[in-house]
Amino acid sequence: xxxxxxxxxxxxICAFSQAQEIDLKSKKDTTHLDEVIVISRHKLSNYRQExxxxxxxDFLEKSNKITMIKRGNYAxxxxxxxxxSNRLTITIDxxxxxxxxxxxxxxVTSYVDVSNLEKVNINSGQEGSENGNCIGGGIDLQLPExxxxxxxxxxxxxxxxxxxxxxxxxGVDLTYSGKKFYINTDAIYRKSDNYKAGGxxxxxxxxxxxxxxxxxxxxxxxxNASLNATLIYDKATNVGYxxxxxxxxxxxxxxxxxxxxxxxxxxxxxxxxxxLYFNSITHIMDDSQRPDVPIRMDMPGWSDTYGFYSxxxxxxxxxxxNLNINGFYNKSLAEMTMYPNDPNQPAMFMYTWPDIRxxxxxxxxxxxxxxxxxxxxxxxLRFGFHKNRIAKQTGLESLQIFxxxxxxxxxxFLSSFSSNYKIKNHAFxxxxxxxxxxxxxxxxxxxxxxxxxxxxxxxxxxxxxxKNEKALETNAKVNYHHHKFHxxxxxxxxxxxxYIIGNIDSTLSPMTIGANGVQVYHQLNSxxxxxxxxxxxxxxxxxxxxxxSIGYNYxxxxxxxxxxxxxxxxxxxxxxxxxxxFNAAIQIEGNGNQSRYSGFYGEDETxxxxxxxxxxxxxxxxxxxxxxxxxxxxxxxxxxxSTFADWNNIPRQGRNFYLNLSYLF
Numbered sequence: 236x237x238x239x240x241x242x243x244x245x246x247x248i249c250a251f252s253q254a255q256e257i258d259l260k261s262k263k264d265t266t267h268l269d270e271v272i273v274i275s276r277h278k279l280s281n282y283r284q285e286x287x288x289x290x291x292x293d294f295l296e297k298s299n300k301i302t303m304i305k306r307g308n309y310a311x312x313x314x315x316x317x318x319x320s321n322r323l324t325i326t327i328d329x330x331x332x333x334x335x336x337x338x339x340x341x342x343v344t345s346y347v348d349v350s351n352l353e354k355v356n357i358n359s360g361q362e363g364s365e366n367g368n369c370i371g372g373g374i375d376l377q378l379p380e381x382x383x384x385x386x387x388x389x390x391x392x393x394x395x396x397x398x399x400x401x402x403x404x405x406g407v408d409l410t411y412s413g414k415k416f417y418i419n420t421d422a423i424y425r426k427s428d429n430y431k432a433g434g435x436x437x438x439x440x441x442x443x444x445x446x447x448x449x450x451x452x453x454x455x456x457x458x459n460a461s462l463n464a465t466l467i468y469d470k471a472t473n474v475g476y477x478x479x480x481x482x483x484x485x486x487x488x489x490x491x492x493x494x495x496x497x498x499x500x501x502x503x504x505x506x507x508x509x510x511l512y513f514n515s516i517t518h519i520m521d522d523s524q525r526p527d528v529p530i531r532m533d534m535p536g537w538s539d540t541y542g543f544y545s546x547x548x549x550x551x552x553x554x555x556x557n558l559n560i561n562g563f564y565n566k567s568l569a570e571m572t573m574y575p576n577d578p579n580q581p582a583m584f585m586y587t588w589p590d591i592r593x594x595x596x597x598x599x600x601x602x603x604x605x606x607x608x609x610x611x612x613x614x615x616l617r618f619g620f621h622k623n624r625i626a627k628q629t630g631l632e633s634l635q636i637f638x639x640x641x642x643x644x645x646x647x648f649l650s651s652f653s654s655n656y657k658i659k660n661h662a663f664x665x666x667x668x669x670x671x672x673x674x675x676x677x678x679x680x681x682x683x684x685x686x687x688x689x690x691x692x693x694x695x696x697x698x699x700x701x702k703n704e705k706a707l708e709t710n711a712k713v714n715y716h717h718h719k720f721h722x723x724x725x726x727x728x729x730x731x732x733x734y735i736i737g738n739i740d741s742t743l744s745p746m747t748i749g750a751n752g753v754q755v756y757h758q759l760n761s762x763x764x765x766x767x768x769x770x771x772x773x774x775x776x777x778x779x780x781x782x783x784s785i786g787y788n789y790x791x792x793x794x795x796x797x798x799x800x801x802x803x804x805x806x807x808x809x810x811x812x813x814x815x816x817f818n819a820a821i822q823i824e825g826n827g828n829q830s831r832y833s834g835f836y837g838e839d840e841t842x843x844x845x846x847x848x849x850x851x852x853x854x855x856x857x858x859x860x861x862x863x864x865x866x867x868x869x870x871x872x873x874x875x876x877s878t879f880a881d882w883n884n885i886p887r888q889g890r891n892f893y894l895n896l897s898y899l900f
Contacts, residue, residue, distance in 0.1 A: 299768050322369060327376045361671070368617060369672060386412045387411065390407070393405065395896070400427040403425070418450065418453075431888070433876065443471060444471065445471040470485070486517075494511070518537075553604055587683060587684050589629065597620065616651070624643055641700065681699050691751070708727065763791050766787070784806065796836070800880060803829040817854075818851065826878060828842055
């Protein structure tokens with residue numbers, strides 16, 4: 236198998252190097268520090284996303300800087316710049332949403348589907364602080380914009396099937412667009428059995444079932460103003476998590492919003508949008524489907540968020556100014572009930588999140604100053620007020636066992652700023668940036684009570700006395716374009732002060748049977764994270780292109796221990812062919828051996844791997860209708876492997892044949 240992979244990789248590299256000798260027209264720069272992933276189920280895209288009916292997790296994983304932490308076959312946790320979701324701001328169309336699971340089994344991204352979204356904005360470091368304070372960056376899952384196109388009624392139906400896991404997908408969209416009113420309704424259903432890893436090895440408890448429906452509508456008040464409303468309902472049931480000791484019987488989310496939008500290119504204020512929103516999340520963990528557990532547990536959680544934002548864009552001479560005033564109020568409550576195997580023993584109950592109320596309000600300013608057509612300076616600034624309050628008296632008293640002096644509330648002030656200078660001409664462009672950011676501890680880090688982490692097999696206790704985590708960052712990027720050849724190098728470095736992570740407390744006894752002990756959240760003096768990526772592409776002809784990317788990442792703490800979940804050396808190489816009615820691509824992707832792993836934090840060594848994939852697409856026209864087919868084979872050689880981000884080394888899917896059909900009429 237290794238010989239096959241080496242041959243394929245050599246073939247791709249050879250084709251790539253030979254193509255560089257051809258002299259063709261210049262290529263537009265497509266490498267940005269802030270990345271936009273366009274999501275469309277109904278277009279044959281030359282982007283590396285091969286399946287029109289992929290999950291949002293598959294879309295995000297195609298980005299260089301994003302890592303998807305996988306605990307099962309569903310609801311992967313997005314990381315950015317080698318930092319997990321604790322250090323990011325992840326929003327849906329600017330709306331703050333918080334999962335209701337203490338084990339991160341329901342990240343924000345799990346409560347939407349690709350059918351809801353138009354694109355994803357990925358902003359590194361403090362460029363991602365538009366919607367909230369963060370350290371690593373921001374990911375905004377954006378809904379479609381208002382469309383008063385007067386095109387009448389349009390419909391499309393989607394069907395998908397994958398052999399690995401007997402995975403079925405069905406979707407339907409209904410869109411009406413008039414001169415003053417539009418409504419877009421879609422529904423999608425997904426169901427998968429247990430998938431199989433390489434070598435036809437079944438991965439137990441990897442099944443899931445999901446249903447999502449959304450309604451987007453708008454009314455045009457006049458030529459410049461409109462009212463828009465959004466409703467998204469998402470429900471997942473029977474979700475297995477093979478990397479965890481528990482599964483999920485229900486993950487349910489309701490997301491609503493009402494907004495007013497003003498657009499006018501002739502006035503001082505070019506755009507103004509004000510939105511009110513509410514979302515409610517219910518998440519229920521249980522172990523009723525596991526055959527042998529030392530004690531039965533139910534662990535439900537709830538998260539409700541009320542919020543607003545008001546965004547304005549102003550253009551004046553050389554300045555483009557963006558202003559965002561936003562705020563939210565969140566209620567997070569989680570509990571655990573343990574049922575002893577001896578029916579004569581009483582059940583045990585405790586709050587794992589003792590009804591934490593979080594109030595946040597802040598202001599964000601971004602100024603893009605254009606010195607001339609080739610030089611720009613982009614500066615951002617955010618100030619925020621953050622307040623936590625413990626609403627459950629029993630929860631406060633439980634935490635006071637470990638922190639006798641704490642009160643029921645904690646106020647924090649958060650700030651961040653960044654500045655990026657960019658210069659470009661016809662052949663080169665260069666960018667250099669600096670930034671500083673702060674974040675508050677999450678609910679789990681500050682107030683979690685005996686939260687079991689199966690990654691290192693420890694119970695965790697929050698620490699309300701933690702200071703704000705702070706980060707200094709620098710980033711640079713350079714691109715060179717010569718006719719249809721492009722090569723780009725980008726790197727970023729984060730120096731994080733008061734880095735929040737667990738620390739073993741040998742004086743405490745674990746609550747979870749079989750746990751190694753208890754860790755209490757504390758702060759390292761500092762931590763360093765570095766990444767660098769080299770991206771290159773060449774357009775051999777109007778139909779044929781090649782591209783490749785390699786990356787290196789590094790993370791270390793002031794205790795001289797490697798940080799967990801740092802991506803090893805990675806690479807991807809691809810040959811693409813496309814014409815208006817057909818596209819095809821062959822791709823090899825993989826990671827090097829993760830030899831620098833964090834055994835201190837529960838990691839072990841992950842072997843190198845490589846996967847070979849092929850994907851194809853056709854579009855067929857039937858008078859005014861259109862059929863789009865996407866089909867291919869993933870992991871052609873049926874490689875058995877795990878990545879560094881697969882929780883407890885759960886293996887990824889083996890060979891998988893798939894077919895997606897979309898009928899637009």
